[in-house]
Amino acid sequence: MVPEGWKLTTLGEVCNGQLQTGPFGSQLHADEYTTSGIAVLMPKDLVNHRATINSASKISPERAQDLKKHTLKVGDILFSRRGDVTRFALVDEGARGALCGTGCLKATPSEEHAPEFIAYFLQKDAVKRWLEQNSVGQTMPNMNTSILSELPLMTANSRQEEEKIAMILSTWDKMINTIEQLLANSQKQRKALIQQLITGKKRLVRHEKSLGYKITSHGEIPSDWEYPMIREVCSQISEKNGSGADYPVLSCSKHEGFVDSLKYFKKKVYSEDTSGYRVIPRGCFGFPANHIEEGSIGLQRDYDIGIVSPIYVVFMADEEKVNNEYLYALLKTEHYRQIFSAATNSSVDRRGSLRWKEFSSIHVPLPPLSEQNKIASALATADEEIEKLKNKLDCIKQEKKALMQQLLTGKRRVKTEDKEK
Template sequence: MIPLGWHQWKLGELLEIKHGFAFKSTHFNDVGIGYKLLTPAHFREEGGFRALEEKQKYYDGLVPNSYLLSKGALLIAMTEQAPGLLGSPVIVPESGVYLHNQRLGLIIIQSPLQVSYQYLFHILNMPDVRKQISTASGGTKVKHTSPQKIKTVIWPFPPLVEQGNIVKTLNQWDAAIDFAERLIDEKRLRRKGLMQQLPTGKRRLPGFEKSKEVRRTRWGNYPADWGYPRIGEIAKHVSTKNQGGASLPVLSCTKHRGLVDSMEYFGKQVFSKDLSTYKVVQRGQFAYATNHIEEGSIGYQNLHDAAVISPMYTVFEAGKKIDDRFLFLLLKTELYRHIFEVNTSASVDRRGSLRWPEFSRLHVPLPTLDEQREIVKVISVADREIELLQAKADVLRQQKKGLMQQLLTGKKRVKV
């Protein structure tokens, strides 16, 4: 049952959808020349615009008429390049900046007395609408849809005035979510700065600096009062195979999160059934992808008392001269990702790996244990601030989702 005064429409009775243009990649660049290309990466899975910052692609070729987007234009993702992306809508934030690219549909309302762009944006974020779009989609590995399929979606619509009041209510929640996201971005930027400065001594915490003198190295300058040992002097290689085939949790290593439970992360088994050749990683040990460390795939095992990991990984543990948490922060910096990349490229192993003998010869800056622990504490506080803000944003999203389910179906009405 829909409320009195509401009308159930097929989207095709209200709108048209225009395909994007296949811009030639020979004119793409990432140095800011030309117009910005709008791509599926700009679409949040829950709907809304995502700025790409340094990942933004530009187009410096000729632009066909009508493919330069205006502020307020509503587009829909017609391919699922990430889980949940199919059918996601976005509203263009600026005029004359973004290009209408392929795989994106520009929505053109044909019945402006029946529906508004803002209201339609919220409708396209409803789970039941996304389900209709997904069910009608094609493709095996990557789902995709078409304007004709999207136009078969059916949904009830209130009168235009009530639509406006619903939009105002939902926009208040969006504003609160956007504010929380901006705070998160600011905190992440601050953390990035701390990670660039504290573990390498570019910035010292109060009470620890003993001298202004620096140690000059190939990879930059470090405080002269810090040590500069090789990794092999403060850590040792560990290689214990799971010879008995014990049923231990299986880990994988990611670029950003470090070590994760494989089944939980991938949602399916991607590892061998026979775990007898896998390496055991005890709590407090490190593991890195021997063939992919240049991507930043290194992690610290603090998930289980013992777990196993693919034999393609190298496992090691730190000694008493260095705090595990400090070493992990240091090895996860962009500086050390670059050092790994350079040393992997220079490796005598033509497969591009960085095995323990080469890895152990790399140097690390080493402050006193007290300073290491203070650095860890500062970064941990920054992480906790981000976690709390992220939890707040997640709660707001859930509350908004519940409100949408009530308002956009007519179960709860707003005053007109």
């Protein structure tokens, strides 16, 4: 149902047919790009629905003059022509004067419509599905101006109403951006805190006098810390799910650690027969031997017993010597990811795997257990703050999505100056 004064239309009608393909490779050769000059926007430069020239390729002003019909104005909308055809961006002042590059399509809304409103409408899930379903190409999705011009849209009663709707939604975007910045800062601070704590540069215990530092193969650590090999404080677990019990099948991701495979992938990606899978009890560590160099190592916190693929190495730490959360934070650092990568590359295993023998030979800095506990507690506090920000961000995004559904379909109307008069 279309609200009074609103109209079902297409992108082609909204733009009065002003859709254009960027220059083809035959018109703009790779050897013409320079490190300075006029920016040429490619699909990679369409970030979060905004056109950015920060890392864009450039061509000389003289060559740009030859391609001036591709020059971008504020309010133009760029679309990716191949690959992720749902990718688009609104051109603002920051990208004014750049060129629509190879791999992009340009649409120019008429003056009757607010480009910001059109850009918000293009964020709708229904629009993304339409673009995916109507793309062409067998090996890679492709879009062209003919198809794009048929993209269904709904426009408001007037440009003023569209601008008011866009202004309301932009306020929500500002809130989202603020929280995203707070989240990024918190994550950055946590990373710096970990680095200080696991190297002893920041101590959470007081000493009457400085104890100094000692040199290890991986840098300086406090002289009162131990520096054992992993096998000296951890032991491997090799138990298999011989009975084929229906335990949760877990996978390890780079950023999230262990996840329930079925829930995470939303489909079954593991074998029907799990009798050969390894058992991983709660509080144990595990990693896929052929992917640990990517940082894929996890601590199993969610189930009393889970199972993992036979390619995983499973181990547990000595609770009298090691705080699991401290060790986990240590092993998830970029420093240890590089150590794992180096150990994998030097392994005699030609399959590019890191087995327990080589992994357990790696050394770790180990403070007294009481200090490990304090470090783990400090990191938990930081994690709680990050989790709160993530939850808040998710909530606001969902609220914005619901508001978009109402405003962009006219189910909720806004007052404009004309109506108020």
